[in-house]
Amino acid sequence: MCGICGQFRYDGLPVDRELITSMTRALAHRGPDGEGSYFHGPVGLGHRRLSIIDPEGGAEPLFNEDHSLVLIFNGEIYNYRELTALLLGHRFATACDAEVILHAYEEWGTACVEKFNGMWAFALWDERKRGLFLSRDRIGEKPLFYSDTGASFLFASEIKSLLAAGVGREPALELTALYCALGYIPAPYSYYKKIRKLAPGRSLWIDKDGRTETRYWRFPCVPxxxxxxxxxxxxxxxxxxxxxxxxxxxxxxxxxxxxxxxxxxxxxxxxxxxxxxxxxxxxxxxxxxxxxxxxxxxxxxxxxxxxxxxxxxxxxxxxxxxxxxxxxxxxxxxxxxxxxxxxxxxxxxxxxxxxxxxxxxxxxxxxxGYPSYQTERGVRHFRRFPSPIRSGGRLLWRALRPFFRGRSVYTWNRIERLFRSLEMNFPERLAEKTFRIPPPLVRALTRGCGPQVDPVEFLTERLQGLPFRDPFYxxxxxxxxxxxxxxxxxxxxxxxxxxxxxxxxxxxxxxxxxxxxxxxxxxxxxxxxxxxxxxxxxxxxxxxxxxxAPKRGFVVPLREWFKGDAARERFTALTALTDIGLDGNVLDALVRAQTTGTADYGQALWILSVLREWFSAADDKTENKRRSDNCHRLD
The missing domain is CATH 3.40.50.620 (HUPs)
Structure with a gap:
């Protein structure tokens, strides 16, 4: 496991060595065991190594026999021994798993990734073809971020490395609702306008003519x-x-x-x-x-x-x-x-x-194995009952609300949400179960933030064209x-x-x-x-x-931690989020409901606190950048 970064200049001019050095050192925490780099004309590569296999012989960048191929790699190829046995006629200089990528590329070209069993993000420079081949593993265990400025293409294992190269920090505010709903930013987006994520199961080819993305693996949709x-x-x-x-x-x-x-x-x-x-x-x-x-x-x-x-x-x-x-x-x-x-x-x-x-x-x-799969099985059973019976059951449940006090209120709220979701179509039900902040609250919270990527529409688009009829799949x-x-x-x-x-x-x-x-x-x-x-x-x-035992999951007890006056003090800083258009009244309502114990909005308040922390840090860094005379400039 390591950190990788690099740059390719479309105009053919030499890369800035100091820029690659800054990008590489921003990833030092990922690879404390060594640092390496490669520079040749329009390409520059940086690598930080964490030694797992062949600690003595696997320093990167790695080269093939005639140095026409150069590799930097983050991850592990678990079936490297089996692949080495297949690659007869290739001379291996190390015992590390990374080298098998070079020889597999020589043997099978860009289709080599289909042979790998592992997790990876790598960049391979092909000197003969004057092209840069990047790939991310099938499931997405290893990250790969990139920024295409039009003059050059930059990539890295983490965003901080791209920021060290001077990539712009302007936030993608149109993703605020999506973040509030999911609690993360899904690929290909990042929360920076000029930075993207390479999605899992994809490869990129970069040369003087531009960038080409290939999808080499899809999640199997078996009829x-x-x-x-x-x-x-x-x-x-x-x-x-x-x-x-x-x-x-x-x-x-x-x-x-x-x-x-x-x-x-x-x-x-x-x-x-x-x-x-x-x-x-x-x-x-x-x-x-x-x-x-x-x-x-x-x-x-x-x-x-x-x-x-x-x-x-x-x-x-x-x-x-x-x-x-x-x-x-x-x-x-x-x-x-x-x-x-x-x-x-x-x-x-x-x-x-x-x-x-x-x-x-x-x-x-x-x-x-998530409980939401049980819900999907239950939907069909629930809908077999006539509509009047379903409605009557929900009304009866609501009538019991006054009898639920203390922590039992959370149980009542959870079952009420379940009743509500059972009457929804699948995308709406998925949003109800998946969103960390309920859809109506997301809309109310972000209505002043300008045009937004609608979270429910995002889910609907991702599910379009699937061959499945059953929502379980x-x-x-x-x-x-x-x-x-x-x-x-x-x-x-x-x-x-x-x-x-x-x-x-x-x-x-x-x-x-x-x-x-x-x-x-x-x-x-x-x-x-x-x-x-x-x-x-x-x-x-x-x-x-x-x-x-019932499923608990790796869940932090925010519901219990964020109660009372002491918790209310923690969230006073959230008012700063009104600067980006979040609704102050909705923020106040979330804090009040959580700290008084009438509803569980602990996860929502954590999500918003993280957002506030990010903007606070971004403001500090923007000010520091303004004062600095030594920032890198991208051509």
Missing amino acids: ETEMETQPRRAEEMFSALLSDAVRLRLRADVPFGAFLSGGLDSSSIVALMAEALPPSVSTFTVGFPEKSFDERPLARLVAERFATRHRELTLHNEGFSDSLRVIRSCFDEPFGDSSAIPMELMTGSARTEVTMALSGDGGDETLS KLMYFHFTVSLPDDMLAKVDRTSMRHALEVRLPFLDHRVVEYTAGLHKAVKMRGWERKSLLKRTVGRTLPRPLLR
Whole structure:
């Protein structure tokens, strides 16, 4: 795992070496083990290395035999040994996985990416063709940002590297509603007008004639009539694929461990690691003092079962301002998923003992394991009742509202939202379940912000043209193509690489993803049981209390933290967001409802606090830039 950056000038003039140096050093946290660069005419490449495989021989940039190809690489190619055996006649100078990319490109051209099992973002300069080939992995585990100024093309692993090159900081204010709804900025957008994200499963070719984007992989949309419906056959194939995915991801020349949340996914990964390795795998977990949010007791059961060296951390309701600064530093753009807070804490702790860790992230997407899939199954059953009965049930529920007090108000609110969503069409229901701030509140909050990318329309467009009739599979498509790469995987990459820790995700092995995409929902969810496939395979080796436990997820107890007068003081700074057009009355209403305990807007207020922190930092940097006489200028 590393950091990469570079520039290609369309006019053929030499690149600015100091500019590449500044970009590279902005990524030093991603690669503390070495720095390298390459300059030749219109191209300049920078690399920061985190050594995982062949620490002594894998310094980058890497070259082929005659130096006509130059590579900088971020990620891992897990099947590099198998590919090396296929590439007969090619001379390998190192034992690292990155070199296989060079020889695979020599053998198969840009189609080489279809051969890789791994996570990656890389740039390869082809001197003979005078072109730059960039690629991002299928699922989006590794990031790649770019800016095309018309005179030059710049790219980097993180936004901060592009900003170090002098790329403009003007915010894309038209994305404010989309951010408020989702809590993140989905590809290809960023919150900077001049910076874009290369979407997963895409490659770019850059030469003097311009930029060409190619989509080399798509999430499989298997016709519902052709899906696998035999549970036993599915269990055997899934178990074999996941076990092999773990085996490949244990290839490393450095100490490694695993994240163990106490949930089914991470526990299954630890079980498979324990099966493949000697005893005493290192495991790490984060918990909370609030018992209803804490999975540490379950994690201990798993650690005891598999005799791991287990480490625990506790995250308290303190350091609100420090957490905001950490999130700003990690992501460079507004990112409102509060689970990044414990993730950053856990990766920092793990890095003191290991350099690489396996994680269960991606299991909910691969196995269709979120509670929202149960909702989609329930919609059909609910709509079988005549409309008067459905309406009567909802009216009866509303009549019970006065009997719900204290924390039980949150339960009433949640079930009321469920009743409401069951009558919606799928895009509206997806918005109701997915948006961190409810759609009506997003519209009210951002009505003064000027023209906006409408969040519901964004979802509708992403779902257009799908062959699925059943919303269950549409939800699966959304998770894999939007929320997984732009929320979950962005969180894992940025928080872990802040501490130079590599994180590997067996559930996102492309073979596992492609196989489970073709499984019928009755195989994935037997009756109302989530993750039936995992429970009936690896799950058989896990402690029974874990299998019966309700899903908690890696959720921060913001609802409890953001109550009372002390919490109200934290949110006084949100009034500054009226400067970009957010409605002050709506902001006040959100704060009042949350701090008095009448509604749960903890996630919404965290999202808005992150946005406020980002604008505050952006204002400071703009002022500093104005005073500086040494800023780089892009031609």
